[in-house]
Amino acid sequence: MSVLHSDGEGLFIAPNLGYKIEWGEENSLTLEHQLLILQKADTLASENRLKEALELFSVAMRYGPVRPEQLSTLANCILRNFKVKHDSYDTDKITLSKNESSRVNSCDPFSCPCCHRFLSEPVTVECGHTYCKRCLQRDLFSKCKLCRYNTTRCGTVQEHSPNVILSNLLEKWFPNETKVAKVIGEMEDMSRRRCFKEALVLSSNMIKSDPSDVLGRLCRAEVYAGLKQYKSALKDLEELCLNSPGWPEVYFQKGKILQEMGCTNDSLQGFLQCLALDGDFTLAKKEVEKIVYDVLSPACENVKVGPQEASLGSSPHMHSKVEATNAQAKHPLPMHPYHKEKCDAPCRLESTEPSCLSRAATLHASGHLGGSGTEEGLKRVSSAPQLGGQDKGVLLKRKLSFSEAGPSLTHRGGNKHKKQGDMVPAVNCVPSPCREVPxxxxxxxxxxxxxxxxxxxxxxxxxxxxxxxxxxxxxxxxxxxxxxxxxxxxxxxxxxxxxxxxxxxxxxxxxxxxxxxxxxxxxxIEEMEELSDLTKNVPMFVCTMAYPTVPCPLHVFEPRYRLMIRRCMDTGTKRFGMCITDPQKGFVDFGCTLQIRSVHYLPDGRSVVDTLGWKRFQVLSRDIRDGYNVADIEFLEDLKVEDMQGLLKLVELHNQVYEQACTWFQNLKSRFKGQILQHFGPMPERETDIQATPNGPAWCWWLLAVLPVDPRYQLSVLSMMSLKERLAKIQQILTYLQSVYNE
Structure with a gap:
């Protein structure tokens, strides 16, 4: 048995976390051990310790399959280091750029918050903001640009249906822009149907008539890519990078084309530039994960690594791979901007920052690796504070490296030797001018x-x-x-x-x-004020008996009562009346108002409403509003006993009935007692001041709710305004129930 630990080289299993690796008969890690390594690698990546995280991910992947999405934390770490290295992608500047985008959109409501172009086929998503149908169909973002709402659910054809009213208004107000948007949609539809030649003619004519149409040029680049004319596609994209340096989709499409050409190194650069401008660009994030996965994956799935080799971060597989790399590095192939339709080497475009991942990523595709530049670039980046010590990361040296070229991005003048201070700052794509409705x-x-x-x-x-x-x-x-x-x-x-x-x-x-x-x-406002009156046109729920301070859960399924409950919530009163039915009048003359504590809506529109009894009332007049009953009411209050002698007698009666009620409840069978406790809760405690509230002691209403008597009899007690009479009625009921029980 061997224990792997952090010793400055190779595999790092932190002793303070208690990780312990045991080797089996074939000296291979178990699935559980692989999971521990992945967890540790995630932790290192989240702490921005890129080199060590890469090493652990690489080791873990040689002991079993790992899904590309499991490298999400590592991809985020690589992106953070990319931003740190290139200050033009500084977080503050990106934040400023996003604020500027919001300001532009508030100025021009007819611009898409994602691409900042005219709203073509506007689709309103669940959060209430509107985007181009094109941006949604292409999954160009995962969160709303304005409110950060997760838009990943907006993926079905129905959810991409354009806003009918807005589409008609835009076509009426801005016919020219709408016409151009339709042509763009027609081109993209042709591309989806692989009618690339027809789409090329259409896009070229559009660019000829309006050379400033950047979306048309982007579409033409995609058409060129479909025709395998990568040189022309990259040329269009390079021009877009100059004119719209902050448009994430341009860099994503550039990365995809470079990926098709086999230039993994430079395609990664494009995807990172895209994510630096828009961290919610899900498709670019997935591509980065896939590339990193391919770089770290072993060439042979059956490679087994022993404890000694793993602890040193090396293996026979890795040694052979490095030897092959060094052998081919002696005869490097030339670098091409876009001289060939299908390049045989990793492309280094003038507008593309040299990759932070090694040319070893494209070794199988290109057969090229810069040996001396690899080591020198690694040393330079390893010395950065965020990447850890220079002596760590044996696997990183063999599988990953950083180019020695300087951090140059897209330049206005095309001069790749410009200094970093002369770089064009990362800003969002140039927005369309603000439009006004005629x-x-x-x-x-x-x-x-x-x-x-x-x-x-x-x-x-x-x-x-x-x-x-x-x-x-x-x-x-x-x-x-x-x-x-x-x-x-x-x-x-x-x-x-x-x-x-x-x-x-x-x-x-x-x-x-x-x-x-x-x-x-x-x-x-007038309608809401009318609905908010607690004594005039009060909504009435005709259902069951309700009592002050007693819970009353309700299942609301009728359309009229759905509307009633919703209005109670919208007005803020959260109160309505509850009465039992009456054959002649519709509902009885006395009831209790309920206060809504919470509403749980069911998927089909029904709801479970948790209410609590509030005040008793008497009905003065009846009416109907939108299908449900309403009434003018008057609240009831107990008449207080003022003289001392009468109050003493009232307290004595109160205590006597309370003790009698406790005895009755304790003598109930466990089954009935449990049902009462579950539905109504425990019996309230005896109150010191029995006249403190308009409705009297709470335990009286709790007892009245659980007593097995006719609702009409309960209603007569509810309507009493004398506590003495109410206690006498309750005592009469308890005496009768005890006599029946004794028989």
Missing amino acids: AELLEASDFECPLCMRLFYEPVTTPCGHTFCKSCLERCLDHMTQCPLCKDSLKEYLASRQYNFTEIIDGLIKKYLPEQHLERHKMH
């Missing part, structure tokens, strides 16, 4: 809800692309789980309850229709 084309009728036929208030957009007032849509979903217009299923939308306002439509109304919006807002 006044003659602005109509308030374009912003009317198709359900209430009024100006949108708190507009929300469904996954199928239709927009409604939030309250209007919720009322429709109370009755059916389909879109009111197209009848598409909204079951998932209802289950998620992500009714976030469509900010672009809400913002357009406030900006261009301020007077109409103010009038609509006042109307809404």
Whole structure:
């Protein structure tokens, strides 16, 4: 048995973590031991100790399969070091760039928050922000650029349905931009169908008519790549890097093309540049993970490493690989910017920073490795504080290295010898100019809800692309789980309850229709104030008996009561009345108001409402609003006993009935007692001041709720305004129940 530990070389298993590695009969690590190494490697990577993390990941991968996504922490570490090495990707500058993007989008609501281009086929995601359909289909981001909401769920065809109202408005207001966007969409559709020649003609004509159209040039680069004309594709991308140095998608596409050419080293550089500009670019993150995985993976899956070799960070497999590398390094091949359609060596483009991973990553594809430059570059980067000691990382020296070239990025003038201080700072792609809606084309009728036929208030957009007032849509979903217009299923939308306002439509109304919006807002406030009155038109739930201070859980499934509960929550009162039914009047004259403590919504729209009894009331008048009962009410309070002698007699009666109630409850069978405790909780303690509250002692109501008597009899006790009479009634019930029990 051998124990691996941190000794300055090779494999690091921290003694303070208690990791202990035991070797089996074939001197191979078990799955459990591999997991420990991966955990340690993750820890090192999160601490920015890149060299040591690389070594451990490499060792772990020689003892069993590891998925590329398990290298996520390592990829983040590599990206952090990349940013540190190139100060043009400094975090503060990136943050400033993102703030600038937000400012641009607030100025021009018709720009996509992701690509900052005109909103072509605008799609509103669950958080309420709107993006190009193209950006969503290509998975160009994983979190909303404006609110950080996770957008990975927006992946189905239905969820990519364009916002109908917004699409019509953009086509009406900006016909030229909409036409260009349609051509771009047609080109990309041709590329998906692999009609590259037709797409090339279309994209070339677009660029000829408007050389400044960067999206058209990006599409043409993709078409060139589809035709295997990598030289032309890279030329277009290089021009985009000069004109839009902060556009992450350009660097991602550049990395993909270089990857197809077999230039793994430089493709990694492109992906890192992309992630440095946009850390949420999921596709680039996955590509980095795959490249690092390929670099660290052993050439032979059956390689076994003994404890001695593992502790030194080497193996026969590694020795043979290094020997082959050194042999081929004696005859290096020339480097090409893009001289050949299919390069035989790792490409080093003028605009691409030399990779931080070794040319050994592309050894099998290219047969080239810079020997002296590899060692020198490693020493330079190893001396950086964030990478650990210079004497560590035997595996890193053999499988990974850092290029000796200086940190030069994209340059305006194409001069690759410019100093770092002359570099173009990393900024987001040049945004489109702010657009204004033509006044003659602005109509308030374009912003009317198709359900209430009024100006949108708190507009929300469904996954199928239709927009409604939030309250209007919720009322429709109370009755059916389909879109009111197209009848598409909204079951998932209802289950998620992500009714976030469509900010672009809400913002357009406030900006261009301020007077109409103010009038609509006042109307809404008046409606809410009317619904907030606790004595006038109080919503009534006709169901069961309720009592002050006693819990009353409810299962709400009828559409009218869904609406009622939602209004109670929206107004902030969180209160409604509870009465039992009456054949003649609809509901009885006395009841108890309930206060909502919490609402748990079920996926199909039903809800479980946790309520607590609040105050008793008497009904003065009845009415119906939107299908549910309402009433004008008057609250009831117990009449207080003022004289001392009467109060003493009342206290004596109170104590006597309380003791009698405790005796009755204790004599119940365990089964009944358990059910009562589960539903109503324990019996409240005796109170010192029995007239402190308008409803009297809480234990009286708890006892009345659990006593097995007719609801009509309970109702008569609820309506009493004298504590003495209520105690007498309860005593009468308890005496009767005890006599029945004794028989």
